[in-house]
Amino acid sequence: MGIHKILAAALALSTVGLSGCTMGSKEDKDPLEGVNRVVYDVNDTLDKALIKPVAKVYSKVTPKGVRMGVTNFFDNVSYLNVIVNDLLQGKFRQAGHDTGRFLLNSTVGFGGLFDVAGYSGMVKNDEDFGQTLGKWGFGEGAYLVLPIRGPNSLRDAPDLATSWLLNPLTYVSSGVTIPLAILSGVNERANYLEATRIRDEAALDPYSFTREAYRQNREYKIYDGNPPNQDLEYIEEPEGVLKVY
Amino acid sequence: MRTIRRLIAAVALVFAFSGALAADGADPAAPVAELHDALLDIMKRAEALGYQGRFAAIEPVVNETFDFPAIGRIVMGKHWAGLAEQEQKGFLEAFARLSVATYASRFDGYDGESFRTVANEKQNENNALVKTELVKGNGETVSLNYQLRTDSNGKWRILNVVADGISDLSLKRAEYTSIMSSDGYAALMAKLNAKIAQYEADGAATAGSGSTSKQ
Numbered sequence: 001m002g003i004h005k006i007l008a009a010a011l012a013l014s015t016v017g018l019s020g021c022t023m024g025s026k027e028d029k030d031p032l033e034g035v036n037r038v039v040y041d042v043n044d045t046l047d048k049a050l051i052k053p054v055a056k057v058y059s060k061v062t063p064k065g066v067r068m069g070v071t072n073f074f075d076n077v078s079y080l081n082v083i084v085n086d087l088l089q090g091k092f093r094q095a096g097h098d099t100g101r102f103l104l105n106s107t108v109g110f111g112g113l114f115d116v117a118g119y120s121g122m123v124k125n126d127e128d129f130g131q132t133l134g135k136w137g138f139g140e141g142a143y144l145v146l147p148i149r150g151p152n153s154l155r156d157a158p159d160l161a162t163s164w165l166l167n168p169l170t171y172v173s174s175g176v177t178i179p180l181a182i183l184s185g186v187n188e189r190a191n192y193l194e195a196t197r198i199r200d201e202a203a204l205d206p207y208s209f210t211r212e213a214y215r216q217n218r219e220y221k222i223y224d225g226n227p228p229n230q231d232l233e234y235i236e237e238p239e240g241v242l243k244v245y
Numbered sequence: 246m247r248t249i250r251r252l253i254a255a256v257a258l259v260f261a262f263s264g265a266l267a268a269d270g271a272d273p274a275a276p277v278a279e280l281h282d283a284l285l286d287i288m289k290r291a292e293a294l295g296y297q298g299r300f301a302a303i304e305p306v307v308n309e310t311f312d313f314p315a316i317g318r319i320v321m322g323k324h325w326a327g328l329a330e331q332e333q334k335g336f337l338e339a340f341a342r343l344s345v346a347t348y349a350s351r352f353d354g355y356d357g358e359s360f361r362t363v364a365n366e367k368q369n370e371n372n373a374l375v376k377t378e379l380v381k382g383n384g385e386t387v388s389l390n391y392q393l394r395t396d397s398n399g400k401w402r403i404l405n406v407v408a409d410g411i412s413d414l415s416l417k418r419a420e421y422t423s424i425m426s427s428d429g430y431a432a433l434m435a436k437l438n439a440k441i442a443q444y445e446a447d448g449a450a451t452a453g454s455g456s457t458s459k460q
Contacts, residue, residue: 204424
């Protein structure tokens with residue numbers, strides 16, 4: 001019963017926030033930039049003070065195979081979300097493929113620790129509810145920077161709720177899930193150490209760098225690697241819509 | 246008689262064909278290949294050259310293969326028109342310098358890398374997309390798609406590099422217009438010059454480490 005309410009709320013939030021937004025309208029609009037920058041700075045401070053150092057130690061201390069296993073486990077446990085969103089996007093064959101992948105890794109792969117399906121050549125897909133909404137024609141809504149989680153958007157945020165609901169770990173006692181969630185967070189941060197290092201080195205304005213990279217990555221994912229408008233004619237100088245892929 | 250006609254036809258065909266080739270002009274893949282060759286060169290001689298040497302070696306190639314005046318205008322967005330001519334010039338110089346510095350800093354060692362051209366698509370007379378891959382020593386690939394446009398002399402030059410789906414032009418445009426809007430020209434120039442100085446300092450500090458970890 002509570003679950004239904006949450007789902008309904010998530011869907012309502014997404015549609016209300018996105019009504020009237022046209023497909024792919026992004027440019028440099030950032031209506032919540034003031035708040036976002038504040039949260040970004042807080043996240044950055046927290047990251048530098050606590051999360052990154054922990055992730056660095058974790059990365060140094062943990063053998064690569066173990067880190068791989070941890071990554072595989074959490075990827076697998078959240079894979080039901082991929083399957084459901086495959087179906088919602090009408091990607092039925094992919095849903096079948098992904099179900100097979102999930103079953104194989106969960107059984108032969110010792111509860112997801114080993115990516116057996118990956119070794120057998122089965123591609124790992126990336127779908128979430130935000131991508132589904134994007135596929136259905138919803139624009140970003142508004143760019144958001146969430147505490148700790150970082151870049152997100154009005155369209156992509158509901159996936160936090162739906163993916164949480166579709167994660168089997170959610171239904172296990174919190175004595176187990178909380179440490180696991182921390183492990184998942186640290187592991188993921190460790191996986192992104194190189195990327196953030198490059199960003200910190202290259203970016204003149206890390207906030208807008210992150211925002212732009214996030215948006216491009218979302219477009220890329222929604223269109224499964226083939227975003228539209230790859231024509232150079234869209235590069236107009238000095239103003240105009242810049243849609244460059 | 247028939248043979249002569251055939252001969253004339255054949256000769257005419259050759260001229261027509263070569264005329265078409267001449268009109269086709271240079272290949273958009275040429276500047277990309279030139280850039281890649283130069284990058285491989287500085288990678289292989291990275292330690293011997295050091296940061297300064299790599300910078301000096303790659304600078305002419307980067308300035309020739311990239312169309313910085315056009316890129317600079319795009320990257321400034323609506324702020325370009327409001328700048329004085331001196332300011333525009335100053336910005337373009339710093340921007341080009343930063344781009345060269347980035348290459349000189351990143352490509353600081355050789356570990357079996359190679360570049361592979363995947364596709365070469367001309368979208369119309371003035372725009373082309375050359376898709377390539379950087380193949381690292383361990384087999385991992387980074388996709389590098391170059392968007393090229395003919396400049397005022399009809400020469401193909403790089404306008405944008407899309408690395409693994411991320412457009413460098415869009416990234417820079419988002420950053421620079423944001424800085425211009427909130428802090429202005431002087432602040433942007435200060436940041437550009439600070440970055441260049443940082444690359445130089447890092448280059449001097451890590452002289453001799455020669456790894457490709459920064460790629």
